[in-house]
Amino acid sequence: MDKILIIGAGGQIGVELTLALRKIYGRNNVIATDIREEHPILKEDNGPFFNLDVMDTKEVAKIVARENITQVYLLAAILSATGEANPIWAWDINMQSLLNLLEICRENKVKKFYWPSSIAAFGPNTPRQNTPQHTIMEPTTVYGISKYAGELWCQYYFNRYGLDIRSLRYPGLISWKSAPGGGTTDYAIDIYIEALKKQHFTCFLSEDTYLPMMYMDDAIRATIELMEAPAEKIRNRTAYNLSAMSFSPKEISESIKLHIPEFTIDYAPDYRQQIAASWPQSIDDSEARADWGWKHEFDLAKMTEDMLKNLRNKQ
Numbered sequence: 013m014d015k016i017l018i019i020g021a022g023g024q025i026g027v028e029l030t031l032a033l034r035k036i037y038g039r040n041n042v043i044a045t046d047i048r049e050e051h052p053i054l055k056e057d058n059g060p061f062f063n064l065d066v067m068d069t070k071e072v073a074k075i076v077a078r079e080n081i082t083q084v085y086l087l088a089a090i091l092s093a094t095g096e097a098n099p100i101w102a103w104d105i106n107m108q109s110l111l112n113l114l115e116i117c118r119e120n121k122v123k124k125f126y127w128p129s130s131i132a133a134f135g136p137n138t139p140r141q142n143t144p145q146h147t148i149m150e151p152t153t154v155y156g157i158s159k160y161a162g163e164l165w166c167q168y169y170f171n172r173y174g175l176d177i178r179s180l181r182y183p184g185l186i187s188w189k190s191a192p193g194g195g196t197t198d199y200a201i202d203i204y205i206e207a208l209k210k211q212h213f214t215c216f217l218s219e220d221t222y223l224p225m226m227y228m229d230d231a232i233r234a235t236i237e238l239m240e241a242p243a244e245k246i247r248n249r250t251a252y253n254l255s256a257m258s259f260s261p262k263e264i265s266e267s268i269k270l271h272i273p274e275f276t277i278d279y280a281p282d283y284r285q286q287i288a289a290s291w292p293q294s295i296d297d298s299e300a301r302a303d304w305g306w307k308h309e310f311d312l313a314k315m316t317e318d319m320l321k322n323l324r325n326k327q
């Protein structure tokens with residue numbers, strides 16, 4: 013029987029991933045942990061939860077051994093926009109947490125390990141349209157540098173120790189259940205919330221800033237499908253490119269106007285514009301589609317409809 017540990021389970025991805033994994037593996041077999049207090053949605057679900065600082069190596073190792081953990085999902089991280097405010101701290105948390113877990117998983121013979129990468133692993137010299145799986149990387153944010161280095165460490169542990177580690181380069185993720193954690197694509201969540209509340213939004217990116225994006229339902233399904241795929245299908249042990257849609261702030265605002273005609277938007281680009289400008293505009297994820305059958309379901313129109321419906325119900 014598999015027993016799963018999720019670290020950083022109270023974040024934007026963690027809450028939904030915990031609920032999805034509990035549906036498959038049973039509530040008591042998926043242990044949620046976070047440095048923050050338990051997220052209200054997880055509290056309501058009433059499954060196992062521990063307060064855990066991923067930097068406390070001894071405590072993490074103790075839980076993995078005591079609970080006979082067979083799969084680990086490491087989601088704790090400092091995201092792109094927050095990382096730029098305190099680069100050395102972001103590097104420390106993002107890299108040391110990964111190295112701690114790689115060693116703990118190796119020592120405890122954990123069967124599978126998931127650690128997410130990001131489109132931030134690419135940089136300004138990367139081809140920006142249909143960015144290939146294997147290409148120039150050269151990230152320029154501390155977050156991106158930590159993702160690129162982390163991908164190589166994952167591959168190293170697979171090659172050297174046979175640790176079954178799997179990873180995805182997520183695009184910007186859009187969701188309504190749990191709040192985003194300080195990324196450059198967070199505007200694409202706030203715009204829906206403000207459209208419903210004030211029928212107006214001031215965007216921190218310029219109107220024509222195209223970025224790759226994905227609805228959370230697709231991201232959770234991609235993560236689980238990757239982790240459930242037979243090991244021989246996983247030919248890439250750094251991280252898979254993953255894609256669903258690309259749009260600009262102008263295009264998302266137009267899709268909202270179809271539902272809320274009085275909605276208006278203006279633009280006040282800040283430091284995040286420079287981060288966005290260093291990232292790809294669209295991603296070629298043909299290897300994920302060929303190797304383990306990835307297929308997205310949500311485009312911009314379908315996502316807008318679903319986001320507005322769910323946010324209205326939440327109000």
Ligand SMILES: NC(=O)c1ccc[n+]([C@@H]2O[C@H](COP(=O)([O-])OP(=O)(O)OC[C@H]3O[C@@H](n4cnc5c(N)ncnc54)[C@H](O)[C@@H]3O)[C@@H](O)[C@H]2O)c1
Pocket residue numbers: 019020021022023024025026045046047048064065066067086087088089090091105128129130131181182183184185186191192193194195197
């Ligand atoms: N959300 C996105 O758009 C996106 C895109 C690409 C990649 N990712 C990656 O996915 C992962 C999860 O992202 P997210 O959006 O859920 O982030 P988030 O910021 O919403 O959640 C991260 C969680 O980690 C917890 N955490 C922080 N420091 C910790 C520590 N020392 N010990 C234990 N827990 C700690 C936080 O309390 C938070 O609940 C990250 O690796 C991130 O880089 C996210």
